[in-house]
Amino acid sequence: MPFEELLAEDGRVEPRDEMPDAYRRTLVRQIAQHAHSEIIGMQPEGNWISRAPSLRRKAILMAKVQDEAGHGLYLYAAAETLGVDREDLLDQLHTGRQKYSSIFNYPTLTWADVGAIGWLVDGAAIVNQVPLCRCSYGPYARAMVRVCKEESFHQRQGFEILHTLSHGTPAQKAMAQDAVDRYWWPSLMMFGPPDDDSPNSAQSMAWGIKRFSNDDLRQRFVDMTVPQAEILGLTLPDPEIRWNEERGHYDFGTVDFTELFEVIKGNGPCNAERMAHRVKAHEDGAWVREAASAYASKRSSEAVA
Amino acid sequence: MTSADYVLGLADDALVSAQRMGWWISRAPQLEEDLALANIGLDQLGQARSLLSYAGTMLDRTEDDLAYLRDDREFRNVWLVERPQTDFGVTMARLLLFSAWQRELYAALVTSSDATLAGIAGKAVKEVAYHLDHASQWVIRLGDGTDESHSRMQAALDAEWPYLDELFEGAPELRPAVLARIEQVVAEATLAVPEVAPVVGGGRHGLHTEHLGYLLAEMQHLHRSHPGATW
Numbered sequence: 001m002p003f004e005e006l007l008a009e010d011g012r013v014e015p016r017d018e019m020p021d022a023y024r025r026t027l028v029r030q031i032a033q034h035a036h037s038e039i040i041g042m043q044p045e046g047n048w049i050s051r052a053p054s055l056r057r058k059a060i061l062m063a064k065v066q067d068e069a070g071h072g073l074y075l076y077a078a079a080e081t082l083g084v085d086r087e088d089l090l091d092q093l094h095t096g097r098q099k100y101s102s103i104f105n106y107p108t109l110t111w112a113d114v115g116a117i118g119w120l121v122d123g124a125a126i127v128n129q130v131p132l133c134r135c136s137y138g139p140y141a142r143a144m145v146r147v148c149k150e151e152s153f154h155q156r157q158g159f160e161i162l163h164t165l166s167h168g169t170p171a172q173k174a175m176a177q178d179a180v181d182r183y184w185w186p187s188l189m190m191f192g193p194p195d196d197d198s199p200n201s202a203q204s205m206a207w208g209i210k211r212f213s214n215d216d217l218r219q220r221f222v223d224m225t226v227p228q229a230e231i232l233g234l235t236l237p238d239p240e241i242r243w244n245e246e247r248g249h250y251d252f253g254t255v256d257f258t259e260l261f262e263v264i265k266g267n268g269p270c271n272a273e274r275m276a277h278r279v280k281a282h283e284d285g286a287w288v289r290e291a292a293s294a295y296a297s298k299r300s301s302e303a304v305a
Numbered sequence: 306m307t308s309a310d311y312v313l314g315l316a317d318d319a320l321v322s323a324q325r326m327g328w329w330i331s332r333a334p335q336l337e338e339d340l341a342l343a344n345i346g347l348d349q350l351g352q353a354r355s356l357l358s359y360a361g362t363m364l365d366r367t368e369d370d371l372a373y374l375r376d377d378r379e380f381r382n383v384w385l386v387e388r389p390q391t392d393f394g395v396t397m398a399r400l401l402l403f404s405a406w407q408r409e410l411y412a413a414l415v416t417s418s419d420a421t422l423a424g425i426a427g428k429a430v431k432e433v434a435y436h437l438d439h440a441s442q443w444v445i446r447l448g449d450g451t452d453e454s455h456s457r458m459q460a461a462l463d464a465e466w467p468y469l470d471e472l473f474e475g476a477p478e479l480r481p482a483v484l485a486r487i488e489q490v491v492a493e494a495t496l497a498v499p500e501v502a503p504v505v506g507g508g509r510h511g512l513h514t515e516h517l518g519y520l521l522a523e524m525q526h527l528h529r530s531h532p533g534a535t536w
Contacts, residue, residue: 042331042339049327053527053536054369055320055354058327059347065330066343073336086336111527111536169534277331285334287457288393291450298449 007208012138015081023207026200027137028082029098030209032089035075036100038068040274044108045117053111060157061114067150074143081139094279102260103190105268112165112172112179118158120180120187120225126151127221128191136208159228166233173233180229181237188252189260191218197257219249226250307419309363310381311475313371314509315410316356317382320372321517322403323349324524325390334393341439345400348432355425373528377517384506385468387517394447394454394461400440402465405486406472407433409479441490448494455495462491463499470503 001011003019013019042065049065052058076086092098103121108114129151132144165176192198192214204210212220222241229236240253262268326346333339357368364371385403390396411433414426447458473480491498507513528536 039331039336046331049330050324050523051527053373053531053534055350055357055372057536059350059354062327062330062343062347062350066340066347069330069336069339069343073340076336164536168536169531171531172534281332281334284332285338285393287451287453288334288338288447291447291454294454295446295450 007136007206010208011136012141013136014138022203023209024082026204026207026209027140028079028084030204031075031079031082031140032084032092032098033100035072035079035089036093036098037104038072038075040100040104040278042068043274043277044104044106044270045114047108048111048114051111052114057161064118064154064157067154071147071150074146078139078143090282094275094282096266096275099264100274101190102263102268103186104274105263105270106182106186107270109182110175110179112162112175113183115158115161115165115176116179116183118154118156119162119228120158120183121190122151122155122158123225124187124190124221126155127217127224131211131217134208134211159232162232162234176232177234180234184237185255185259188218188221188255189257191215191221193257193260194255218255222250222252307417307422309360310509312356312360312363312422314381314383316353316360316371317380317508318386318403318407319349319356320353321380321382321520322386323347323353324520325386326396328391329396338393342396345436345439348429348436352425352429352432355428359421359425369528373525377513377521378511380511380513380517380521381509382513382517383468383471383508384504384514385465385471387508387520388468388514389516392457392461393443394457395464397440397443397447398458398461398465400436401444401487401490402469402472404433404436404440405483406469406479408437408486409482410476413479437486444490444496445494448491448496458494459496462496463501466499466501467504468506471506471508474506474509 001009001017003013003017003023006013006017013023045061045068046065049058049061052061076089079089080086089098093100103124108117126148129144129148133141133148135141135144162176162180165172167173192201195201195213195215198214201210201213205213226236226241238253240251242251244251263271266272323346326342326349329342330339330346333342353372354368357371361367361371385399390399408430411426411430414422415430417423417426444458444462447454449455450458472483488498
């Protein structure tokens with residue numbers, strides 16, 4: 001079926017189907033950026049594996065960071081169905097030609113940040129990603145179904161970390177509040193710029209890659225999160241948050257996107273460190289990857305002989 | 306009857322090894338290996354938790370009391386697992402020695418008259434068989450890969466070998482089977498069995514390298530900074 005008809009019927013585009021080059025390029029960029037975000041996202045939480053305050057929390061955190069590596073694998077595999085390869089995408093990440101989510105350029109300063117990332121950052125990711133399970137490109141949509149299931153598990157774990165802290169000692173509660181204070185606004189920025197300043201959105205909507213606007217998703221996240229903050233007994237750092245009966249939504253303050261644009265430009269608190277960590281891991285592992293492929297080709301030439 | 310000290314030895318081996326393994330997550334040579342090393346670390350952490358809980362029943366302490374509130378002189382792990390490791394070849398050499406020993410140890414403990422220990426061993430023996438297989442495959446690939454990987458893998462094996470002996474303290478009967486397995490892998494990897502003298506270790510008696518103190522300082526500081534808190 002021709003591409004336009006398939007989209008009109010809300011069908012799924014599969015790897016062998018005809019598709020416009022621009023559609024393919026947009027998907028590669030978006031899926032690669034998503035995969036890169038998963039693997040860079042291992043760093044801020046991985047930062048607390050060695051210091052997790054109980055063995056149970058250590059096990060949960062190790063499993064969570066491992067899940068992120070798994071998400072990276074599904075997503076690189078989805079991107080590969082579009083005719084690119086993982087090595088090449090990693091190279092684009094390492095040379096700064098492809099981006100990852102700016103949220104991972106913020107530091108995890110305390111244990112409560114692990115909870116805040118689970119609750120807020122994974123919560124925002126879920127709101128962004130659930131509609132992607134209906135994305136017009138089949139392999140991406142199917143990868144997102146698995147990712148979303150695991151993300152909602154992570155979000156509950158993050159909530160539970162903060163719930164335990166906010167019902168713990170005064171120092172623990174203060175730690176939880178501080179983490180929420182620092183992660184709230186960056187989480188709202190995860191939905192991207194406001195609709196009237198989002199140049200690629202309209203085309204992505206027309207292609208069925210994007211299903212809802214940035215501002216609609218941001219509102220959905222605020223509506224979901226405010227009642228949860230009340231259960232936690234924590235305050236969101238925005239005095240303008242209040243229920244608006246007429247709109248049927250929570251009103252909230254204006255997001256200051258100048259900070260987001262600085263972080264995207266590379267001036268966030270951890271941009272340089274995240275990239276250096278990633279590039280070092282890749283370079284330090286080069287001899288291992290070379291050895292594995294040398295070994296594999298020796299074996300296959302033996303098999304031929 | 307099993308002594309708490311004996312169980313702590315096995316628990317601390319697994320815990321300290323898991324702590325070192327956790328470092329690799331986000332630093333592995335490829336994404337598949339981030340997953341595999343996390344898996345191995347999680348298995349070891351699970352073994353440590355079961356064993357610490359069991360020791361805790363004898364000592365009236367929780368797994369977290371034992372992990373977070375003992376000082377290094379009270380830890381009972383061998384030296385093999387506690388030294389820093391930031392080279393993939395070293396990690397695989399160490400895992401080969403450690404898991405080959407654990408494999409024989411847990412296989413023997415499955416028939417222990419101590420039912421709790423036998424139960425823990427029954428689960429662990431399957432896990433460490435996978436660790437041993439993973440380490441073996443990497444030692445072989447790296448040994449028989451490129452010239453560079455061959456010399457790095459040999460150097461890693463030479464560096465870990467002096468710490469092998471300590472594993473057999475109190476159970477010398479495991480040595481032949483463990484060595485046979487390791488030597489088979491070393492041969493297939495086209496490497497040489499190191500001829501180096503064993504180090505005089507003392508981990509089972511609470512005498513450690515200088516490295517353990519730093520590992521514990523990092524692992525324990527948050528827990529100890531909030532006495533009595535729940536996490």
